[in-house]
Amino acid sequence: MTVVIKVGGARAVDPAGALADVASLVEQGNEVVVVHGGSTKVDETLERLGIEPEYVETPSGVVGRFTDETTMEVFEMAFGHLNTQLVAGLQSEGVDAVGLNGVDGKLLYGPRKSAVRVVEDGKKKIRRGDHSGTIKQVNGDLLESLLGDSYTPVVAPPMAGKDDDEIIPVNTDADRSAAAIAGELDATLVLLTDVSGVYEDPDDPDTLIESVETSDDWQALEAAAEGFMGRKIMAAEEALSGGSPEVVVADANADEPILSALDGDGTHIKAGAVTEEQ
Secondary structure: OEEEEEEOOOOOOOOHHHHHHHHHHHHOOOEEEEEEOOHHHHHHHHHHOOOOOOEEEOOOOOEEEOOOHHHHHHHHHHHHHHHHHHHHHHHHOOOOEEEEEEOHHHOEEEEEEEEEEEEEOOEEEEEEEEEEEOOOEEOHHHHHHHHHOOOEEEEEEEEEEEEOOEEEEEEOOHHHHHHHHHHHHOOEEEEEEOOOOOEOOOOOHHHEOOEEOOHHHHHHHHHHOOOHHHHHHHHHHHHHHHOOOEEEEEEOOOOOHHHHHHOOOOEEEEHHHOOOOO
């Protein structure tokens, strides 16, 4: 089995249990790719430098980071530190991990978006100077080569952004990075976060949506996903449309978070729930 695991970057997420589970999966003969976020680390670093993190809302209601040139430099520094820490943690668990970012070997590649449409004070505007991008290609050969040699890739943004005739590092969402990789490898995707899955009532953990198998289930899932969870559902759709057989949204802080997620915990979304019309 091939599994892509997204480890969240929120303050409330402790990666220790996930790293132990990765070691167990690898020991059992599974191929594992770890993808990690780190927005919290970026914000903390910006604040230490006296820079206010900036988030913008798109016309579709999605809230994301506006990444100017200075923020991009901090982004590269923070994500590089986190990547090294996770690789070292996996090495301590006996896993032969290799750290990569999306620029390495053009692992994650697509056009830079220097201008973004945003909503400010109820008005639609164009903001220029953004360093973000949309993944259009994943270098699956690079990942398969590493996996075939028994290495465990640990992947993080930034991605390789095509900017006219240049390739520059640009920001991209870690959940969607994991989704693109899972789709490329036809792998099960596990999105670990700081809650137990998707709740029908976002304020009530007892309303966990356990299984999503039909288009009606999918519509109910989309209606329930609010805030940060909306981005995870967007990533789930991209993974399933790309070739992933299943996406699981589960609690990073559970005992054996990955193993329990693969065994039934969390919200399980099947490929059949996403139709071509969606």
